[in-house]
Amino acid sequence: MNGAVDHKGYEQPTYDLEFAETATEIRRYGPYLVAEVTMAGDRSTAITRGFRVLARYIFGGNAESRRIEMTVPVSQLPAGEDLWTVRFTMPAVRSASLLPAPKDSRIRFVTVPPSRQAVRRFSGWPTDHALRRQAEGLAHWIAERGLPKREGPYFYFYDSPMTLPWQRRNEVAFGLGEG
Template identity: 55%
Template sequence: MLKRIILALGVAMATGAGAETMHKGYEMPPYTVDWQDGTREIRSYGPHLLAEVKVSGSRSGAIQKGFRVLAGYIFGGNASGEKIAMTVPVAQTPEPGGETWIVSFMMPARYTTDTLPAPRSEAIRFVKAGPSRQLVERFSGIPGTDTLADRAEALRAWAKQQGYEILAGPHYYFYDAPMTLPWKRRNEVAFTIR
C-alpha cells in the first residue's frame, strides 16, 4: 500500500498533476491520475453527486432519451425552475442482462441532495457516488455502439491480463457537444477496478 501511495505521489509531482476538475470550462467529477500509458489511465475519483435515469432500448436511443430527461431537469424543468450548470461527462452504463442503460450527469459540487431542486420527473434519482478507482481509455471521434463495445472488450481483456479485478462497467463517457468536430471530441470507456 505504501508503495502505491509513493508511486502516485511521484507521478503527480513529475507530471504536475493535481485533481482534474474541469474540461473546456465545464465541471467534471474530481480525479487524480495514478498511472498513465498513452491513452490509458488509472484514475482515483473523489465522491460526487449524480442525477441519473434508467432508460430501455438501444444504446444510441437510450443516451438520447436519458440526455433529454436530465437536460430538461438542469435547464429549469424542476420544482423551483432553477437552472443548474451543465457538467461533463454525460455517462452511460449498461445494466446487466438486457437493453437497459443508466444515463447520468454529475451535479455541480456546490449542491447536496438537500439543496438540489426536486425533479418534476419521477424517472430522475440522485445517487452519491463514492470514491472509486477506474481504468479509463480516452479516444476521439464519433463512436458508434459497435466501436464502444469493441473498445470495452479490448480494455477488459487488458485489465484481466494485468491482474485487475473489474467491479463495474463498462462506463461510456462523452464530454463534448454534438457539433464538436470528431477529432476534437473526448470520449472514454472505463471500468471500475480494484
C-alpha cells in the first residue's frame, strides 16, 4: 500500500490510490485495527461522547495507565436509528493483544477488513448540513459513474477542534463493491 501514511505527523491507515479527481478519490485500504464505541443520540452528540470515551482510553485511562500514540482519522459511522459508531485508528505496529485493556467496557477492538472506498475531502466545520451535502454530492458522483455503492456514509475527521475551519481536513466516504 502506498497512499498517504500520515497527516500533520499523525499516522493514518495506508491505502492504494485507484483514482483521483479534484477532491474525490477511490482508495483501496488494507485491514487496520480500531478501538470503537457505539453511542446513542444525534450525530453531533454521539461523536462528542464517543471521542471522549476513546480519548480517555488512549491518554492512559486503561488497565496499564499507558498512553497510546494518536492517529487519524477519527471515524464516525451510522450504526442504526440514532446510533453511531466512533472509531480511533490504532497504531499500525500494534495488535489488539498488545494493547492495554480498556477500563471502559463499551470499547471494542475491531479489525476493519480491506475495503474499496469512494472518498471526498473538504474543509470547514463538519456540521450536519455540510456532511449531508458532501455525502449527497459524493453519492451523486458514484451514481453518475455506475459504481457499486455498498455502505456508508462514513465520516472521517483529521484535525483537532481548535483547527481553523479553512485548515481542517474532513472526508465523507462510501464503501464500494469491486465493480
